[in-house]
Amino acid sequence: MDDIRAKFQAVLRDVFDDDTLVVHDSTTAAEVEGWDSLMHINLIIAIEKRFGVKFATAEISRLKEPGQNIGTFLRLLISKLPRTA
Amino acid sequence: MNPKVDLVEGLERFLSAKNGQGPERFGLFVELLKQASEQGCQEDVRSVLRSAIVPTLDYTSLRGLYRLKRHLSPMVGVSQPMLRLAVLGGFTTDQLTQLIDLFLFGLGICVEIYEAEYGVFRQEIIDQRSDLYQFRPHLVYIATTWRDLAHYPGPRASAAQVADAVTQEVAEWRNLWNTAHERAGCQIVMDNVAPPPWRVFANQEAAHPASLGRYVTEVNRGLAGESQRYVSMHDVDSLSAEIGRWTWHDERLYHHAKLPCAPEILVQYAHSVAALVGAMRGAAKKCLVLDLDNTIWGGVIGDDGLAGIAIGQGDPESEAFLAFQRYLKGLRDRGVILATCSKNDERNAREPFEKHAEMVLRLDDISCFVANWNDKATNLRVIAQELNIGLSSLVFVDDSPAERALVRRFVPDVAVPEMPEDPAEYIWAIARHRYFEMAEIATEDFQRTEYYKANAERKRAESATMDIDAYLRSLEMWARIDVVRSETLDRTVQLINKSNQFNLTTRRYSVAQVMGMVQDSRWVTRTVCLADRFGDSGLISVLLARVEEQSLEINTWLMSCRVLKRGVEAFLLNQLCALARSRGLRTLSGEYIPTPKNELVRDHYASLGFRGRGVHPDGRTEWYLDLDSWTPLPHFIKESPVDG
Numbered sequence: 212m213d214d215i216r217a218k219f220q221a222v223l224r225d226v227f228d229d230d231t232l233v234v235h236d237s238t239t240a241a242e243v244e245g246w247d248s249l250m251h252i253n254l255i256i257a258i259e260k261r262f263g264v265k266f267a268t269a270e271i272s273r274l275k276e277p278g279q280n281i282g283t284f285l286r287l288l289i290s291k292l293p294r295t296a
Numbered sequence: 297m298n299p300k301v302d303l304v305e306g307l308e309r310f311l312s313a314k315n316g317q318g319p320e321r322f323g324l325f326v327e328l329l330k331q332a333s334e335q336g337c338q339e340d341v342r343s344v345l346r347s348a349i350v351p352t353l354d355y356t357s358l359r360g361l362y363r364l365k366r367h368l369s370p371m372v373g374v375s376q377p378m379l380r381l382a383v384l385g386g387f388t389t390d391q392l393t394q395l396i397d398l399f400l401f402g403l404g405i406c407v408e409i410y411e412a413e414y415g416v417f418r419q420e421i422i423d424q425r426s427d428l429y430q431f432r433p434h435l436v437y438i439a440t441t442w443r444d445l446a447h448y449p450g451p452r453a454s455a456a457q458v459a460d461a462v463t464q465e466v467a468e469w470r471n472l473w474n475t476a477h478e479r480a481g482c483q484i485v486m487d488n489v490a491p492p493p494w495r496v497f498a499n500q501e502a503a504h505p506a507s508l509g510r511y512v513t514e515v516n517r518g519l520a521g522e523s524q525r526y527v528s529m530h531d532v533d534s535l536s537a538e539i540g541r542w543t544w545h546d547e548r549l550y551h552h553a554k555l556p557c558a559p560e561i562l563v564q565y566a567h568s569v570a571a572l573v574g575a576m577r578g579a580a581k582k583c584l585v586l587d588l589d590n591t592i593w594g595g596v597i598g599d600d601g602l603a604g605i606a607i608g609q610g611d612p613e614s615e616a617f618l619a620f621q622r623y624l625k626g627l628r629d630r631g632v633i634l635a636t637c638s639k640n641d642e643r644n645a646r647e648p649f650e651k652h653a654e655m656v657l658r659l660d661d662i663s664c665f666v667a668n669w670n671d672k673a674t675n676l677r678v679i680a681q682e683l684n685i686g687l688s689s690l691v692f693v694d695d696s697p698a699e700r701a702l703v704r705r706f707v708p709d710v711a712v713p714e715m716p717e718d719p720a721e722y723i724w725a726i727a728r729h730r731y732f733e734m735a736e737i738a739t740e741d742f743q744r745t746e747y748y749k750a751n752a753e754r755k756r757a758e759s760a761t762m763d764i765d766a767y768l769r770s771l772e773m774w775a776r777i778d779v780v781r782s783e784t785l786d787r788t789v790q791l792i793n794k795s796n797q798f799n800l801t802t803r804r805y806s807v808a809q810v811m812g813m814v815q816d817s818r819w820v821t822r823t824v825c826l827a828d829r830f831g832d833s834g835l836i837s838v839l840l841a842r843v844e845e846q847s848l849e850i851n852t853w854l855m856s857c858r859v860l861k862r863g864v865e866a867f868l869l870n871q872l873c874a875l876a877r878s879r880g881l882r883t884l885s886g887e888y889i890p891t892p893k894n895e896l897v898r899d900h901y902a903s904l905g906f907r908g909r910g911v912h913p914d915g916r917t918e919w920y921l922d923l924d925s926w927t928p929l930p931h932f933i934k935e936s937p938v939d940g
Contacts, residue, residue: 225356228363249390252549253359256559260356268548 215262215289219281222261226254236282240275251275264291300337303328303344304708308701310348311714322357329364338369347708349402351567351728355559362398377802379577382410382433382482384417386444388554395566396437396573403570403579404688414554421476429479434806435573436476437530438486441556445489448511451496455505462511466518477526481808485572487532488516493541525786525807528572528735535568571730577804578794581711581731582685583633584624585676587694588645588667592624592657593617594719598644608654616720621656623723628661632732633683635664637675637692642667672699673706684857686797686893691731693722735793736786768863768932771828775864775933777871780814780821780838787835788823791854796893799854800886800900805840818843820875824868826859826933837864839872841884847920848876850886853900863931869904870928871935873921883920890915904929 224232227245240246246254255271258264266287274284310318310325325348333341341364349361379400383393393411400407410431412420417438420428428436446468447461473484491512495501501509516533523529536544539561546558557565574580589596594606594613606614607621628634634657638645645667649659659665664682666675672694680687687709694700700712715725780788785807793804805813813819824837836859840852850872855864876884886901888894901919902908905926909918 225360248553249388252553252555253391256549257356260354266548268551271548271552 215292216285218261219258219285219288222257223254226250226257234281236280236285238281239279248275258288262288262292264288266291300332300340300344303332303337303340304705307344307348308704311350311704312697312701319357322353326360326364333364333367342368343708346402346404347704349398351399351563351730352714353563355563358395358398358563362394365398365401377406377804379405379407379573380410380432380434381407381573382412382428382431382436384412384420384428384436384438385414386417386440387550387556388414389439391555391559392439392562392566392569395562396570399567399570400573403574403577405574405577405579418472421472424479428476433480433482434804435483435485435576436480437569437573438472438484439556439569440487440489442489442491442508442512445511445515448508449506451504451506451508453506458505458511458514462514462518465515466522469519470522470524473524473527477524477808481806481812482526483576483806484527485530485569485576486519486527487530488519490532490536490541490544493545525736525789528576530569530572532565532568535564539564568730571733572735575733576735576793578796580733580735581632581691582689583635583663583679583683583691584627584726584731585635585637585679585690585692585710586624587692587696587699588636588638588640588648590695590719591693591715591722592621593648593655597648598640602647602652605648605652607648607652613719614654616718616722618654618656620719620722623726625656625661627732628657633663633685634661635679635683636662636666637672637679637694638667639669639672640667671706672703676703676707676710684797684860688893691726691729693726736790765932771862771932773826773828773862773933774936775827775867776825776936777868778823778825780810780823784823784835785810788821788838791835791838791856792852795854795856796891797857797896798860799852799891799894800850800897801852801889802891802894803852805852810840813840820848820872822868822872824855824864826862826864833859837868839868841872843879843881846882848872848879848881848884850884853886857896863933865900865904866929866931867933867935870931873923873926873928877923882923884923885909885918885920887919888917 220232220234223234223243224230227243227250229244232243234243240251251274255266259266270287273279273287306321306325306328310321313321329341329345345361345365345368349358353361381396383389383396385392389411393409397407397409410428410433412428417440420426445465447465449457449461453461469486473486476482476484489512491509495507495509497504497507497509501507502513504510512533520529536557544557544561546555549555549559555562571580586592589598592607594617595604597605607617608614609618624634636645642665646659646665648655649657649662664679666679668675672692676687676690676692680690687707691711691713692700692703693713693715694703695715695717700714703710704712711729711731713725713729715722778784789805789807789810792810796802810821814821820839820841820843822839823835825835826833826837833856837855838852839850841848841850843849873884884906886906888898888901890898901917904921906919906921909920911917
């Protein structure tokens with residue numbers, strides 16, 4: 212889990228071009244500077260590529276919806292990853 | 297520690313990465329770029345970054361490079377002409393445009409970009425007061441998908457209804473082009489239509505007149521046929537077919553963000569657009585320089601002998617080399633110059649071209665044949681010089697990673713594609729770089745290789761004679777000087793946008809702008825065609841000047857480098873002075889605007905007897921010639937009468 216979180220944060224730093232960006236489970240999209248709808252798509256593209264997963268059309272919207280945050284998104288991501296024994 | 301050396305080394309390690317080493321080496325390379333950037337080595341970073349922008353990178357890596365590029369400070373010293381590019385999209389163009397920007401940067405073209413909101417391209421063009429016209433674009437790129445088709449009559453329409461709809465569809469686009477062009481005087485690049493991957497009529501899609509697939513085909517044919525001189529179609533239809541239409545589309549991202557295709561595909565898409573725009577700006581490559589052993593045939597001619605090399609029918613690998621030669625021959629027939637650069641005894645190297653029955657390429661096809669034991673970096677410089685083209689117009693193809701690395705390091709202006717080990721993949725390895733893009737089809741393209749060959753023969757004549765005057769006289773040159781006419785307009789504009797070396801001001805003009813000058817009595821337009829006993833060089837020089845009070849001001853003076861040192865400048869100047877005098881003018885004035893490529897003509901005006909009038913801080917120099925005291929310059933060119 213921590214490993215995934217670290218990779219996830221690295222993707223965020225890369226996409227938002229900010230080497231000091233730190234996010235927590237409670238962080239929402241609105242709190243990250245520059246996270247508009249265009250950057251959102253760039254982020255989805257980067258995460259899909261980094262983790263080898265694919266989000267459904269409705270799931271792509273979810274991260275920006277009210278009540279959603281980095282924590283809920285990470286759980287969605289993890290549910291898509293192959294389970295390690 | 298020398299950051300430049302580290303950078304070049306890092307670039308080479310990354311470009312030559314094999315079997316999954318790519319991402320790691322790319323990461324290291326980016327780190328080096330960041331470090332060098334922090335140390336203030338902006339210009340090194342810029343030049344190395346340029347070489348790193350290749351279409352074989354993935355979307356995420358290119359976005360990383362785009363961010364690095366964005367952080368670069370503006371270039372100092374050289375005044376680079378900016379291309380004002382307006383992007384009008386039927387879809388979200390942000391990501392596509394950034395990659396186009398990046399690839400153009402890789403080609404050495406700086407752009408200023410205006411992007412309209414998606415889906416409003418019609419309004420932007422029709423509304424005279426739109427931001428598009430405020431921006432005053434040189435080039436408008438209209439990016440569309442099949443969803444922007446406005447008149448598809450549905451699958452039950454009659455053949456006649458479909459035909460009407462196609463006509464209307466095409467006419468609407470033509471009107472939009474004309475409107476944008478008339479108002480902004482811009483060139484236009486437009487996507488044709490890529491159909492969706494699904495085909496409701498399955499195998500009958502092409503046969504049924506009212507199927508969407510058939511409709512798209514007809515519209516594309518109509519658009520290609522209707523293209524005006526100032527419109528270049530970008531063939532998204534074939535691009536998406538090349539990639540595979542299901543692979544091309546990512547419907548999720550269209551529904552979400554109106555992205556036209558899957559993100560990875562944006563790389564090919566942007567690269568293809570940039571290559572076309574680059575060709576319009578003179579950045580397309582001109583010459584393919586080929587290694588011989590294991591590049592155009594299998595084996596080593598010096599060791600294996602004529603019977604031992606692999607080329608021809610009957611053996612799979614020999615057939616692969618044969619197919620590669622056919623591809624090269626196709627390029628050559630279309631105007632790409634071929635040269636060789638091989639470590640070999642010249643006699644050995646020539647033998648297959650002369651004697652091997654199954655070789656497709658013959659000595660005739662090679663405009664500059666170099667085979668010796670010198671290092672290849674030196675040879676490439678010689679080739680560029682002999683052909684009178686810039687190093688950045690060369691593509692070097694060699695199966696040896698060591699030779700490729702050497703050339704990349706010592707002549708970084710030459711494009712060097714990574715070559716796969718299997719010759720069956722050679723065509724793809726070159727084609728994917730889109731080096732030889734064409735903005736339009738000019739008949740001169742088909743003759744160009746002939747010019748260069750005749751040039752090589754002239755050079756031989758040159759070396760046989762010691763006295764340059766006697767040589768020039770022996771060429772029996774004659775020239776035709778004329779205003780720009782409709783028959784010569786295409787070639788004139790092509791030269792204006794392509795000439796880099798013998799070009800005093802490097803001002804680029806579109807067809808529309810040149811047409812405007814021809815109609816304006818204050819402008820003097822002149823073109824020169826040159827022929828000699830070796831052949832016809834065609835239209836090789838353009839001069840545009842404008843009358844300002846007592847003076848004729850030379851705005852543009854350029855010439856094809858294949859007729860350097862033949863006295864064309866003197867011939868043209870004499871004509872111009874005579875004209876200016878007949879109009880009662882007192883002086884001729886001109887300027888030289890330095891670019892990275894036109895050092896050649898720095899002393900052009902001085903050598904023609906002009907006097908300096910001033911040097912600007914950016915290196916620009918101004919010159920004038922007093923017509924009262926002027927006497928004609930000597931040359932050996934006869935004037936031939938203008939036809940008709």
